[in-house]
Amino acid sequence: MKYTVYLLVLCLCLGACHKQEEKSVSNEAAARIGSVVITQQDVARSLDLLDQKDRKFADTPIGRQNLLQVLTREKLILEDARTTGMEQEEDYQQALAQKRAELDRTYEQFAQDALVRIWYEKNGEKLGPSDKEIKAYYDQYPYEMTIRQIIVDNAQTADQVLRTLKSSPSRWNTMAKQYSVAPEQLQTVTVMPGEYLSALEVIAANSAVGSVQGFFKTPQGFHIIMKTGEKRLTLEQAAPRIKQVLQQQRLDELLDTLKTTYEVIIYDKNE
Numbered sequence: 001m002k003y004t005v006y007l008l009v010l011c012l013c014l015g016a017c018h019k020q021e022e023k024s025v026s027n028e029a030a031a032r033i034g035s036v037v038i039t040q041q042d043v044a045r046s047l048d049l050l051d052q053k054d055r056k057f058a059d060t061p062i063g064r065q066n067l068l069q070v071l072t073r074e075k076l077i078l079e080d081a082r083t084t085g086m087e088q089e090e091d092y093q094q095a096l097a098q099k100r101a102e103l104d105r106t107y108e109q110f111a112q113d114a115l116v117r118i119w120y121e122k123n124g125e126k127l128g129p130s131d132k133e134i135k136a137y138y139d140q141y142p143y144e145m146t147i148r149q150i151i152v153d154n155a156q157t158a159d160q161v162l163r164t165l166k167s168s169p170s171r172w173n174t175m176a177k178q179y180s181v182a183p184e185q186l187q188t189v190t191v192m193p194g195e196y197l198s199a200l201e202v203i204a205a206n207s208a209v210g211s212v213q214g215f216f217k218t219p220q221g222f223h224i225i226m227k228t229g230e231k232r233l234t235l236e237q238a239a240p241r242i243k244q245v246l247q248q249q250r251l252d253e254l255l256d257t258l259k260t261t262y263e264v265i266i267y268d269k270n271e
Contacts (some may be wrong), residue, residue: 030042030043030068030071031068033072033075034079035079036075036079038072043064043071047067126250127247127251128243129246129247129250134239134242135235137246138235138238138242141194142235142238143231143232144230144231145227145229145230146188146189146190146230147190147196147200147225147226147227147228148172148228149182149186149187149188149200149223149224149225150180150214150224151181151182151186151224152179152180152181152221152222153222155215161215162212162214162224165212165224165226169212172212172226182220182221192233192241192242192245194246195241195244197218199216200223203216204227207225207227209228209229209230210226211227212226213226
């Protein structure tokens with residue numbers, strides 16, 4: 001008798017536990033397709049992917065039902081695709097391999113970018129100029145210049161264009177349109193000394209406004225320039241730009257030092 005009562009109590013306890021487990025699963029699940037369960041977390045993740053307007057609608061009872069219908073259809077397709085063995089098909093495997101390679105490249109680029117960022121953070125103190133250094137640079141170069149330039153890809157054409165402009169500066173636009181290979185952002189530049197190409201900055205600084213100068217060879221090509229304006233800046237205006245100039249100069253010096261430690265060879269040269 002006691003044994004029978006014990007079994008009855010045990011069965012009741014197990015039944016209660018089973019019902020409690022079913023209730024827990026039911027509370028967590030939003031839908032089920034075969035053996036696949038769409039959980040409340042799945043729904044929440046899908047909501048996070050929506051833009052603000054769609055998310056607002058999906059938070060309504062009708063919108064939530066629509067979202068569940070979409071998720072259910074997707075899971076239904078997935079369930080059938082897996083059941084019928086489509087995961088083993090060649091085009092699917094190729095698509096996965098292509099995406100995996102793409103993600104590997106993305107990860108590798110992220111890893112490199114993160115390492116470069118950390119390098120800059122670790123070397124920030126070496127690169128950052130003091131207020132005194134910024135003021136000293138400003139005392140020497142308290143101005144910016146606006147320079148127009150024509151860049152051509154060979155010396156013969158550069159000489160021809162220069163001769164024409166020396167005798168007729170008013171033909172600048174025509175010659176630039178016909179011969180210049182300079183991208184739009186370099187056709188006219190406004191720079192402080194140190195922000196662009198030092199050779200051109202020196203020539204422009206020592207030229208009268210409106211005079212044509214050239215031609216000068218740089219890695220970009222053969223330059224013909226005309227200074228069209230010069231303006232004195234306040235220290236407040238100039239300080240952020242000077243800081244960048246000095247940071248870049250120190251970075252260049254640091255990298256030149258590193259070149260003595262690590263062999264650097266550039267095979268593709270623009271001659």
